Amino acid sequence: MVDPGHGGDDGGAKGPRGLKEKTAALEIGRAVAARLEAAGFEAAVTRDDDTFIPLWDRARAANAQGADLFISLHLNAARARAARGSEVYFLSLGKGDDDEVVAVENAGAGAGPGSPDSVVASILDDLAQKAFLQDSERLAVAIQGQLNRLAGIKERGVKQAPFIVLRGAAMPAVLVEVAFISNPKEEAKLKEAAFRAKVAEAITLGVRRYFAETNGGVRRRTVGGPG
Ligand SMILES: [Zn+2]
Structure with a gap:
């Protein structure tokens, strides 16, 4: 399940030349x-137009379709205009590595029918992803490695953060901050189909590598186990 972030009234971050995160995320x-389809996977998207979908409904859609992976796509924003490259996150049940990013990405949670209105629902959603954290980290590492190669960045590691959109996913789930929309150079690149195709290729290679390791039995999933 591919999840283009934001949409509708929730535009997300904005580039210095006006590119909206919701638009770039949809195109990516x-x-x-x-x-992914060309590589032989069956891909679905949480949105294919400029519609707002509550964060909780995105993981629910993935669960309902029995998705094997959940990949949420976003664009980063930083005060430092030179910040560049990709950051791949998996869920943190506690504090995250970057509070500012979390505040922006969780802003779309909102209230209403899509949000859990009880503590119990919230805990159950947390547990859904908790069983997959190890696999989510492995998926994040696989994708981060490919995106680092694309950006020519050597050692950037994966991060953890309490992103609401990941909490309810009952499958390995990551959030990819594909590039810095706040960086004028990266904003310009995001408008190029050729760059978006390279990003898509890198993410697909990461997914392939993840499944190759999974099928090779490198690490077994522990469903319902501790941690
Ligand atoms: Zn975002």
Whole structure:
């Protein structure tokens, strides 16, 4: 399940030349889904137009369709304009590595029918992802490695954060901050189909590597176990 972030009234971050995160995320999402399909995977998207979908409903859609992976796509924003490259996150049940990013990405949670209105629902959603944290980290590492190669960045590691959109996913789940929309150079690149295709290729290679390791029995999933 490919999840283009934001949409509708929730525009997400904005580039210095006006590119909206919701627009770039949708176009990257389409490219990623198409590339995954070309590689033999069955890809679905949480949104294929400029619609707002509550954060909780995105993981629910993935669960309902029995998705094997959940990949949420976003664009980063930083005060430092030179910040560049990709950051791949998996869920933290506690404090995250970057509070500012979390505040922006969780802003779309909102209230209403899509949000859990009881503590119990919230805990159950947390547990859904908790069983997959090890696999989520492995998926994050696999994708981060490919995106580092694309950006020419050597040692950037994966991060953890309490992103609401990941909490209810009952499968390995990551959130990819594909590039810094706040960086004028990366904003310009995001408008190029060729760059989006390279991002899609990198993410697809990461997914392939993840499944190759899984099928090779490198690490077994512990469902319902501690941690
Ligand atoms: Zn975002």
